[in-house]
Amino acid sequence: MGHLADDREQEECRVLMKFWWQLAMTYQEVTETDLDRHVSRAKREAVQELIEAIRNSPEAIDAWLTDAPRRFPPVQDRGYEAHRSSVSRTDDEVAVDLARAGIKFIERIATEISYPLPASDQGPASCGAEHGRFDSEPHEIVHVDALDMPAKVNTSWSRMANEFGLFDEDREFLLAVDYAGPDTAESEPRWVRVRLGEEWDLAGSGSSTLRSHFAGVFTERFVPEFTMLSLDQEMMLNTTVWGDATVSTIVIRPDRLG
Structure with a gap:
């Protein structure tokens, strides 16, 4: 049970992260009792x-950051990594979960992936039209609590996936998957090769792999959020939840510029 000390550190970090979100967004989950x-x-x-x-002042922030290593020293691993690996999801578990959405798991990708993004640390949401960004049409953007949210998200995703070339001839593509189990605090991002079935429902499936955790700030219902990549890695698609509690899809396809 040596990992429990690290679990306490992870719980401390989770509470602090929620606290910072609460300060920024009036998110009222963390109480003084939780902090204590x-x-x-x-x-x-x-x-x-x-x-x-x-x-x-900015200077005061810089001074605090300079002192941060002393206040928050690195935590020595006391078995947490071994514990984490024991609770990570398996390929079989991911496959069963994705099947709920009509997606067939093929394999986990072990080779390096390249992205059609202007910088390795830049996500689709921070790209502009000059980078080959294409967005959902205004009428396709939908609030997380709208009754027609699943239908609108599915329709917009399908249109953009087909229009901008997500699928190969076998309807296969790459999907970003977090292999972290429910009891782990850190993510374990991987790319997997998948195939879209004849019958599918991404936005109404309830798949934990496709679930948006950020949407939990706004609603308790299932809301999808995911990132996909064409097999030739020329096109990236991101269906995402925004700060105004709406859902839409972004495509990054630089070779469609102009």
Whole structure:
């Protein structure tokens, strides 16, 4: 049970991350009781000092960051990585979950993937039209709680996937999958090769692989969020949830510019 010490550190980090989100978005899940229960006094004091620094000046923030390594030293692994590997999802579990959406799992990709993005650390949402970005039509954008959300998301995704060349001749493509289990705090992103079945429903499937965790800020219903890549890696598709609680699809296809 040596991993439990690391689990406590992970829980502390989870509570602090929710707390920061709460400060930024009036997200009211974390209470003072939660902070008292899960976060050490030393870290709470450091967090309070950062809040004051943010309210004060950029220089105060820089000073806090300079001191951060002392306040938040690296945690020595005491078995957490071994515990994490034991609770990661298997290919079979991912395959069963994706089948709910009408997606057939083929294989996990072990080779390096290239992205049609202007920079390796830039996501589709931060790309512009000059990078080959194409967005859902205005009438295809839908609120997470709208009754027709699943139908609209499916229709928009299908149109853009076909129009911009996501599929090969066998309706195969790459899908980004998080292999982390429900009890792990860190993500384990991987690319898998999949095939779209004749009958499918991405937005109404309830697949945990396709579920948006960010949407949980706005609603308790299942809302999809996922990233896909064509096999030739010339086209990336991202169906995403935005800060205004709407869902839409983005395609990045630089060779369609002009």
